[in-house]
Amino acid sequence: MPDRDKNTLHININTGGVFEESPIRSYILRYFKGISQPRVLLLIAFIFLFVFFYGKNEESIGKNDIGKIETIQESDILTKIIPTEGDGECTAILLNWNRLDNIKIIVKNLCQHSMFKEIFIWNNNVDLHLSDTMFVDTHCNKIRYYNSPGNMYFIARYLACSMAATKYCYFQDDDWMIKHLRSMYSNFLRFPNLIHTDTNADVYSSTNWKWCFFDDDIDLHSCYSWVGTGAFTSRENVLKFLKMTSKTEMSSLEFIYGDMYFTTYLNQVPYQLENSLIELPQENGFSLTGKDRMLNKLYMHKALIRLYNYLSLLKSKNNNNPSTQMIEDTKEFSPTLYERDVRSPCHNDKCLFLTNKHSFPNVKLFKYKPYINISESERLHSSFFNTQHFISYPYSHAVDNDNSTAWISQDVIRKDDYIGLDLLLPMPVPLTFNLIIDHKSDYFNHLSIQISHDGSAWIQLSPSPKLDISSLSSTKNNLLSCKFRIRETGFRFLKLVSTRDWNFTFSIYDFAFDGVDNEVIDDTVNNILGNNDNDSGD
Template identity: 35%
Template sequence: MNRNTNGNGLPLHSAGGGGRRQDFGSMLSHARRMSPGRLFILIGLCVISLLALTRFSTNSSHAIASVEHSEHEAKNEAERELLVKQLVETRKSAYSFDDFTEEGLVLEENAHLLPATAILLGWKRLEGLKLVVKYLARYPYIKEIIVWNNNKDNKLTKDDFEFDPSFGPLPELQVYNGKENLHDFAKYMSCSLAKYQHCYFQDDDWLNTHMDALYTNFLTSPSLIHTNTLPLIHMEHRRWTFTNEDIKLHAGFAWMGCGSFIPREKAQRLLEQGGNSNLAKDRLRVIDMYFSIWTNQYPYQLVNYLTPLDQKNGWSTDGVNDHWAIVFRNMLDAAGRLYSALTANAEVSEKDYFPRDEELPSIKDRHTRSPCYNDKCLFKTSMDPYPEPKEVTFNNDLQTIDEQNAKFYALDYPSNEFINKFTYIHAVDNDPLTCWNSFKNPQAGDSFGLHLVKATPVKKFMVTSSKSLTHLEGMFTVMVSDRKGEVWTTCRHSTRFPYPHTMSLDITCPSLQNLPKGTVENIKIQFDKNIETSLEVCSMDLGGMVL
């Protein structure tokens, strides 16, 4: 894959947010909610950072992302700006602002809803920052926005931002102006002090046009990291996992800046981990590369094509010559330190800041793959082209990341070309000329389907492929469930083939608990028998919603 940069930016350089002007000292005054131990570690790390950090930043997802997206979508700057303008003007959340009021959140039917604090970092791309802040304010679950401005030469205030109150109540906004550039460290410090128990990370050089889809999947397992990424970046992340079942090591790497939900307590723990591990000053500068690995969990990732904003003033143009060497060196350092900590301490103790238990669902049970283009649903399938992380054991013996890559490539690993052509998102990208392919032949029990952001009546389900689908007749069952997807119910269905490559289903489903008759939130086609060829899906139509 082409690793040339193009002035791509860093989460450190994202910025923005409204509220009164505050400096570093005033921000620490908000730390009263933290325990004394956590506060001591936080202050210590902040002082170290303020004394030591220099203009340095790293987030390599932007380097690859810009190149890949340019081939898929944006042909020039004018087209990019037009696309962004259209998306900003048309995107609207399916969630209700009323449900996220103090009165609404205590209702039993809203018990699963979780308000979040958005964390934005700023440096030089102020226009992108302002757009992201304005955009996030229209999503009711973003109840607070904290902006840390890393640019000491350009102070920000609430007056620097504009909002559209027509969507609903505005989130609580605060802006902090740092005396020094704290880089990504400020991201986790800000999250640790957030009002709400979950944070949303967003860089200022990307627009997450699938906020509802990401949030909906986050609600299914809110203890995990949930991120957005590009197909080829996801492909790399599936190799950049570090697993050793003997010591309960099950970690994975992920970039946070393209839209991520995380638990606040994981950010607080990172500050403790950094202090307990005696990270050197240069490691603190790139703490983003440690975060997901040090949670000792595999991040939950959605695959889609991202929408870029202004990509200038990025870390690749900030005096950094070999950014990928920095990425890989710190990634391996994070994995090595985690391995050593788990090996040294067989059991969790008060002085051990690395969790042992793997959080559910496990990788093999995570079937949500991509947001639908319209942000009203998510594509789900049990069919995963990648080997499970446990098939490669990490023994802290790697000199380069290429050695890790080689171990996965020795398995039945898909090629770059295959992922480019048949990635998950192509099943729901509103383009019938692109298709998802299962890579492996479906087996009995395998499935594919949709998770709907909001409950929807379903009577018809149409699947279109580039290949004939007639051989599937009598080979599957249609099943539905409510939001949790824990209990699936079988529907009656009749199958028609208006064309060989088009399968149309008339569906009659029983009533589901707490949902109006005929309404579902999850629907899937589950195979009863093994299929002799791989499955290809180019588009779906669910009761008139064309995907």
């Protein structure tokens, strides 16, 4: 009897795992042994047809999921693109006194940002000599430092900026971690003639209301803003300030308190952004006691008086020589305080929240009088308008990625009021936006969705994107989620404009656009294609 094993027909069909996982595998194997060659040929034909039609079905599934994969790939791009405009055009200025550990933490944070060509550390502590070995663990090759022969206090940061090789400077103190540098810098590059500062809601309510001083008769339009929690400025503005210290004959003691004079002396309202701040250890700091705070207000008041007298003198000279060219232009730069709409950086530093809704009364309601000191001015403003609502529901809560917080406007929504986002750079891919609000659903039926490349010329999308509106039942409020996709590319700005008046306020709990990490993308693609292997791999 012939040896059956020697005459067995061996068939090796690579089905890419389809055959092994098929529910008919056991039936095929059951009849495979000992069958005749003609039947084997029929079996081969059967398997071929099965694989062919299974593959067609799998191909069909793949086509249905192409849209999902494209969306994931677009989100992947978003995680990798960052603004590059202005790279290497800014010098970060840090002052060191007695918190070197904080300085090292800040240096690590700043060094990763490409806008900084150099990190200049001015050491005011004569008992400490900065050296390269102190910063080895920062792994930063942008550091330059200057060991001052004496404590120059705050004016040191402006002297350091005047020595910078770049046209822009960035200031911050050594007791804060500033997270939203890219977004603040992106807006600064749009308006580099205006100082840009970053602060929390509490201080913002002072720097945009209580510490604003206007008098149209002499072109006084100044708001004081602290630069220690993050500020971008042009080197040109710093040089202008240093010249003003000479023109106004500041005393040497006033000079070293330069922070109390800088934003005031430039006589332009700083472009201020509001968001949460991260505190670093505050020990050995400056201006921590009540006495120190009163001293700060004293110098703030002195700065205003000197500016007021200087502008009054200019006005008098210009009035006495009407036929000659104006001695110095003192007009307010555009965008003026009430032309601005950029409010807060998004939580991930990928965008800026926009709205035309202001949160405080018109600052011109109070005309500046030199005989009213800062504390009295604060009291007058507080008695006229309570800022607590804004402090509880600030702009930043609209883009903080937290559905338990909200920006709630003080005033109801009017026709042409809007909310929006600055995406920091023209978007190369279509985007999906998600807006979470506590509004009536009818609000979405009266929206004009507009996009812009430069924030000035706007295009209304027509037809308007399809809005996917759903209720978030898991929240304590009856929040609505609205998702929509904009397929146009190349735009940087988006705004949603109300086309009618409403009897309710803006209540924005979150406003964002999608982005996914690579690991998430890979897992999601594998799930779509069915390529996940659940084996342990041992």
